[in-house]
Amino acid sequence: MRRTVRERPGERPDTAVLTRRTASPTDQVLDLQRSAGNASVSAMLARQTATAPATLPTAEELTSRISNCIGVWETNRGGDAPNPQESSLDTVAGVKASMATIEQATMPYALDALRRHTSLRALADPPITRAEIDAAILRVQAVPTLLTAVNTAAAAGTTPDDFIRDQQAVITPSGLGDDHVRTMFSAVELKNTIDTKHGELSKTKTPQQAAAEIPQEDRLGLGAGSLSSYIRTPRNWGENRAAWQRVAVDLMPGNVGARVNTIATSSGGTALAGPVVRARVDAQLAQTPQPTEQQLVERVAQANNPNETGYGGNVWATYQRLYP
Numbered sequence: 001m002r003r004t005v006r007e008r009p010g011e012r013p014d015t016a017v018l019t020r021r022t023a024s025p026t027d028q029v030l031d032l033q034r035s036a037g038n039a040s041v042s043a044m045l046a047r048q049t050a051t052a053p054a055t056l057p058t059a060e061e062l063t064s065r066i067s068n069c070i071g072v073w074e075t076n077r078g079g080d081a082p083n084p085q086e087s088s089l090d091t092v093a094g095v096k097a098s099m100a101t102i103e104q105a106t107m108p109y110a111l112d113a114l115r116r117h118t119s120l121r122a123l124a125d126p127p128i129t130r131a132e133i134d135a136a137i138l139r140v141q142a143v144p145t146l147l148t149a150v151n152t153a154a155a156a157g158t159t160p161d162d163f164i165r166d167q168q169a170v171i172t173p174s175g176l177g178d179d180h181v182r183t184m185f186s187a188v189e190l191k192n193t194i195d196t197k198h199g200e201l202s203k204t205k206t207p208q209q210a211a212a213e214i215p216q217e218d219r220l221g222l223g224a225g226s227l228s229s230y231i232r233t234p235r236n237w238g239e240n241r242a243a244w245q246r247v248a249v250d251l252m253p254g255n256v257g258a259r260v261n262t263i264a265t266s267s268g269g270t271a272l273a274g275p276v277v278r279a280r281v282d283a284q285l286a287q288t289p290q291p292t293e294q295q296l297v298e299r300v301a302q303a304n305n306p307n308e309t310g311y312g313g314n315v316w317a318t319y320q321r322l323y324p
Helices: 025-035 039-051 059-075 107-116 130-155 160-166 168-174 178-200 207-212 224-232 234-250 256-269 273-285 293-304 311-322
Strands: none
Touching: 059 273, 059 293, 059 311, 107 130, 107 234, 107 256, 107 273, 130 160, 130 168, 130 178, 130 234, 130 256, 160 168, 160 178, 178 207, 178 224, 178 234, 207 224, 224 234, 234 256, 273 293, 293 311
């Protein structure tokens, strides 16, 4: 038989005493109306409860979560943690388009982060100066201009040697050499072949089969897997532009390219993501009205890769899986 022990006055612990909030006159009237069965008042109060904004995680927590999810989507899809690595596709420039980071940072992305965040510059030895960053940014901006000029010249039948002789004003700002320009001209021919092969794909011809039809000497060092990827998805050719930008900075005096890479790959490839994602999170949290957690995650993530349709949504799906 269970005994019930009643507390005597004065023996009740302070922690057991529940203080009641003093209700305002308006709250008292609404409570009375709801208790009396006033359906309109009950519905209004229910709507207020349903539409009350959810409390978001802290900016620090959001930064950590979003960075992790971007890293998973970029380097280890379906996994629980990023696997920092360079981009997988071969390029005609002979280097990978991105550095081994959780966000697969390209050179323009890394330089922009270094320009914005002084703390990152000190991670190199010696620290990268603002002057070096500005000079590197000019180089990466010059590369697309050079590539466009090469494409136009090649379409017009201009030879590489004639272009090199007449277009030094376009070539010099990139820091690239004559042999690089000649490779760019050959790459125009390869890209035309890739586009043609893409148009030939069918149920009976796979990208792998189409790639096998391209002679080895015309592949400019691209492996079969990368060549197949370019044929399957021609827009992936943009990897080559990013690779040329990386080469342009790598050719700078003072080992600027190597020092940028050291910063980008430090802390397990997360160094750049922290301040970049945090700045974007803070910008979203400052919005009025404040975005929902889904909106914030999608917007911050999409800014990481604005050219990939649905990128933010894919990162959000990863976020939901890892942080239910």
